[in-house]
Amino acid sequence: MDQVFTQQAPGAQPPTVRPRLASIDYLRGIVxxxxxxxxxxxxxxNARADLMNTATLLSQGDAALFLTRWITHFCxxxxxxxxxxxxxxxxxxGKTRAQTAAFLATRGVWLVVLELTLVHFGWEFDFDFHFEVLQVIWAIGCSMIVLAGLxxxxxxxxxxxxxxxxxxHNLFDAVRPESLGPWGGLWTVLHRPGLIQPVPGVRAFVAYPLVPWIGVMATGxxxxxxxxxENALRRRWLLVLGSALTAAFVVLRATNLYGDPHPWTLQKDWLWTIFSFLNCEKYPPSLLYLLMxxxxxxxxLALLEKETSPVSRVFVLFGRVPLFYYLLHLPLIHGLSxxxxxARYGPRALSFGEQGNSVPTDAGFALPVVYLIWLGIVLLLFPLCAWFADIKRRRRDPWLSYL
Structure with missing residues (x-):
């Protein structure tokens, strides 16, 4: 018979059901x-740079844009x-290992399906699924499937x-998919971003190779x-672990010996040298990126343990319905854009980027306007997330745990 992870002595009372930890929801809501x-x-x-990697911004000298992109690396x-x-x-x-595994496996499959359908639609506003981009929801889903076995x-x-x-995983950075013949596609899925063709007529760009993300979920x-x-001991452990990981990043990064494919270099001034130091590889996430x-x-997380302000309750609410939030925010942002x-360019704006209809050079907005739009979007999301969080609080329908 499956047992809860910690064995109980004969005649011992069942373990007390622990309350949900608000600090975890708080941190998740922030990200x-x-x-x-x-x-x-x-x-x-209105930035025209390719920001898939912040290295682009090092050459352009836009500090505000660099930091706007860099802070989101934590998410x-x-x-x-x-x-x-x-x-x-x-x-x-109170779940057994078998129950936990079953939930992780089914929710993992569900997340992969969502990545290929609703998330795809949120990004593209079309149902042409001949080209997919496999991003964070796909990585989480696949990691959950692996964790179900672990x-x-x-x-x-x-x-x-x-x-x-x-x-x-950074030991294998030099291995190229094309050098592996028929196994190259699998290597792209596991380690190196790139295009694959899982079935004839369908292509996918693997933005989030799986190996490091599986490791992150397992250690989590x-x-x-x-x-x-206990609360005080937990805070001490959080401070020790957080300090150790941060110090390990600083030491390893300073030496340029291992942990990221792109060494930092001296730049035109001290600020951009710091930016070069912080500019670690996300695709896939390097060891130094994860330490950073x-x-x-x-x-x-240690600091959030005692935070109970009204602002904290807003973030906690978002953190309790993360998938609902994610599925809403993409079509909302895309639709508003x-x-x-x-409103600015007329109906032709609906086909910007298509052949013969290029995006105007004055399209988009400066960062201060972008930040204002972002705050407005978060405010629009709040009542919807509050509504759904209240449903999850009042009801225990099994399907709610999948959204």
């Missing part, structure tokens, strides 16, 4: 709001890490597996143990 900034910039900014690692933590905490609330292992084994993927799952410690983001995130474009 969800920051994520909306990145996507608002995608659709409303995906924190969200994936906390997804693993939440899975562990759900198990400790939960049957001892926690030390899960930790070793996750850390091996995070710390070791083991980290769940820390979140079950997860270390400060754990320090922030189209409405603004049509």
């Amino acid at each position: 969800m709001v920051v994520m909306a900034l990145d996507h608002t910039r995608d659709y409303f900014s 995906a690692p924190v969200f994936v890490f906390l997804a693993g933590t939440s899975a562990y905490l759900a198990c400790k609330r 939960v049957f292992l001892p926690l030390w084994a899960i930790a070793a597996f996750g850390l091996a993927l995070i710390c070791g 799952y083991v980290f769940g143990q820390v979140m079950l410690l 983001t997860l270390g400060p995130a754990l320090l922030l 189209l409405a603004v474009a049509v």
Whole structure:
């Protein structure tokens, strides 16, 4: 018979069901709001640079745009890490390993389906699925499917597996998919961003290769143990772990020995040298990228433990309905951008970017306007998320755990 992870002595009382930890929802809510900034910039900014990697901005000298892009680097690692933590905490609330595994597997498949359908529609506003971009929801879904198998292992084994993927995957940065023949597509899925053709007539761009993200979720799952410690001890552990990861980033990055394919270099002044130092690879996330983001995130989590202001309750609410928020914010941002474009340029704006209808050079807005639009979008999302959070609070329908 399946048992909860910690064995109980004969005659012992069942473990007390622990309340949901607001600090986790608080941090998750913060990264969800920051994520909306990145996507608002995608659709409303007048910047013409390719911002898939902030290295582009180092050559252009736009500090504000660099920092706007860089701060959003925290979103995906924190969200994936906390997804693993939440899975562990759900198990400790009374689920068996088999129940946890079944939920992770089915929710993982569901997330992949959402990436290929509703998320695709939110980005593109079409149902032509001959070209897909596999991004963070796909990575979370696939990581959950893998974690569904890992939960049957001892926690030390899960930790070793996750850390091996995070710390070791940069050893294979030089391996190119084309050098692997028929296995090149699999290598693209696992390690190196690029195009694949899973079936004839369908192409996909793998923006989030899986190996490091699987490691992040696995270590997040083991980290769940820390979140079950007594409050004062938990805060000490968060401060120690966060400081250690951040210090490891600084030391490894300073040496340029290992952990990121792009060494930092001296720039025109001290500010841009710092930016070069911070400019770590996201696609896929390097070891240094993950240390740079997860270390400060754990320090922030320690600070959020005692935060109970009205502002905190807004972020906590967003953090309790993250997938609902995600599925809403993409079509909202995209739809508003189209409405603004049509208001400025007329119906031809609906076909900007197509052959013979290029985007006007004056399209988009400067960063201050982008920030105002972002705040407006967050305000529009709040009542909808509050409505759905109230439904989840009052009802226990199984389908609600999948949204």
